[in-house]
Amino acid sequence: MNFRYRARSADGRIVEGVIKDVGTQAEAVNRLRLLKMLPITVTEAKGGHPSSSSLYARLRLIATVPLKDKALFFRQVTTMVAAGVPLGSSLDLLSRQIANPRLADAVTFVKQRVDGGQSFSGAMRLRKEFSPLMIAVVRAGEEGGVLDRSLDRLATFLERQDALKRKVVSAVSYPAVVFGFALFVLYLLVTVVVPRFSTVFDSLNVELPALTRHTFRAALWFRRYWYVPLAVVAALVGLVIAMGRNDGTRYYVDKAKLKLPVFGDLILKSSMARSHRTLASLVESGVPILQALAMTADTAGNVVIERAFKTIEEGARKGIAIGELTRRQKIFPPMVGHMITVGEQTGRLEEMVDKVADWFELELDEKVKRLTAILEPLLIIFVGAVVAAVALAVFLPIVSAIQTMI
Incomplete structure (x- = not known):
């Protein structure tokens, strides 16, 4: 089941998105809390008109990724890695709930590469959504053991x-x-x-x-x-x-x-x-x-x-x-x-x-x-x-x- 959520992030901002492939609403709420987010509403995502939603998704996939979405993604990764959650599991969880389709696709790609043994920064280098600056900072953290x-x-x-x-x-x-x-x-x-x-x-x-x-x-x-x-x-x-x-x-x-x-x-x-x-x-x-x-x-x-x-x-x-x-x-x-x-x-x-x-x-x-x-x-x-x-x-x-x- 997929659940659409509206929650408050750790920095006080209101964020929206979809949590995919969970069994119950309680499990969806637990995932949000794991990301240090306070759930406001969590409702089952109903199916709509396939053609229009598919077209909308494609248009959003073409659009650029806003800076605030990238900031939220790295903040959530930071929270999970600092809590001891393995990087691969963190990326897998985040890829299922990121609202921006293009960023979600990029994170899914990176997660698959990381699971295959590639470094986080090396996988990021293969996607245009991540700038050279982001890649350099992550690589420096990997090399210094302070990711x-x-x-x-x-x-x-x-x-x-x-x-x-x-x-x-x-x-x-x-x-x-x-x-x-x-x-x-x-x-x-x-x-x-x-x-x-x-x-x-x-x-x-x-x-x-x-x-x-x-x-x-x-x-x-x-x-x-x-x-x-x-x-x-x-x-x-x-x-x-x-x-x-x-x-x-x-x-x-x-x-x-x-x-x-x-x-x-x-x-x-x-x-x-x-x-x-x-x-x-x-x-x-x-x-x-x-x-x-x-x-x-x-x-x-x-x-x-x-x-x-x-x-x-x-x-x-x-x-x-x-x-x-x-x-x-x-x-x-x-x-x-x-x-x-x-x-x-x-x-x-x-x-x-x-x-x-x-x-x-x-x-x-x-x-x-x-x-x-x-x-x-x-x-x-x-x-x-x-x-x-x-x-x-x-x-x-x-x-x-x-x-x-x-």
């Missing part, structure tokens, strides 16, 4: 990355929603309200103020050639995407992103926080520093930052101190180089890099709060100004006509 600790670090790292991603999305989503609403209101005013009043004013035979004339002309042009601004925006977006994917122009696109007003600093701080957290997690897990720097560069997400880390890696191969190399890169604040130097001198490099990541995340939090506090009134003023301008353009001729009649 449970490496898995715990990896789970914590992925959870922090997911939280960081959600912070950035929340900072960008509010202005985007308000701006989209403003465009929708403007569209209604231009295509519905203004044309009706235009007909009325033509019949009144009154001289229209300059604001009204320009507004009506703009509305008429937009109604006739609405596809022109859409085509221009689509072309610009397509050009930026194409340049971002081209190796020859991607550097300039990423450099321009960092110089964007308001959002450029947000992008820089989020990339810096992610990169330094990656470096700290790799070094703490026992990955050699040169390999850790190379992997951090590959996962930077911005070519400007990627090149900075690659330059540091090349210098480190020549024996130059990482702190000194960091200070030479203008993109890093001076504080970063000093903290890394302290870490090198005291033998606590991973701890110092982790503190650098904490500092960037704190700066990002403050930036998001300030951005929200500033943009909220500005966007409200913008929407109000647009509506007021159109309203003024409509009512000025009415007032003029009334005065003429009097």
Whole structure:
């Protein structure tokens, strides 16, 4: 029997999924408790329409695996391995209850390879769902005999990355929603309200103020050639995407992103926080520093930052101190180089890099709060100004006509 569940994970999040091939509801509940999850609802999964569910499953299998699902998987593996459950049994249990079909398929594949005698990291390397960083951390844990600790670090790292991603999305989503609403209101005013009043004013035979004339002309042009601004925006977006994917122009696109007003600093701080957290997690897990720097560069997400880390890696191969190399890169604040130097001198490099990541995340939090506090009134003023301008353009001729009649 299969049971669909809704439960609260150890970190307080609500998760959903399906536990497969269990005899009773009580057994399903026991499996959840073994994973340190508090069951909320556990009900038998009823059969639906095969064709539609099969199509839905196939579409989900094609989709990418969200970061939060990977974080939850590694957190659950950590819990079970630390509790003494064999790795193969842990993977078998998790593969039956993971809600994401693609991740469940990957875990099943890895479990079969592990049962066949292959290492966990070696099996992970054969699936695209697991990044080189994940594989390196797991391999370091296997080689050092501290797999449970490496898995715990990896789970914590992925959870922090997911939280960081959600912070950035929340900072960008509010202005985007308000701006989209403003465009929708403007569209209604231009295509519905203004044309009706235009007909009325033509019949009144009154001289229209300059604001009204320009507004009506703009509305008429937009109604006739609405596809022109859409085509221009689509072309610009397509050009930026194409340049971002081209190796020859991607550097300039990423450099321009960092110089964007308001959002450029947000992008820089989020990339810096992610990169330094990656470096700290790799070094703490026992990955050699040169390999850790190379992997951090590959996962930077911005070519400007990627090149900075690659330059540091090349210098480190020549024996130059990482702190000194960091200070030479203008993109890093001076504080970063000093903290890394302290870490090198005291033998606590991973701890110092982790503190650098904490500092960037704190700066990002403050930036998001300030951005929200500033943009909220500005966007409200913008929407109000647009509506007021159109309203003024409509009512000025009415007032003029009334005065003429009097």
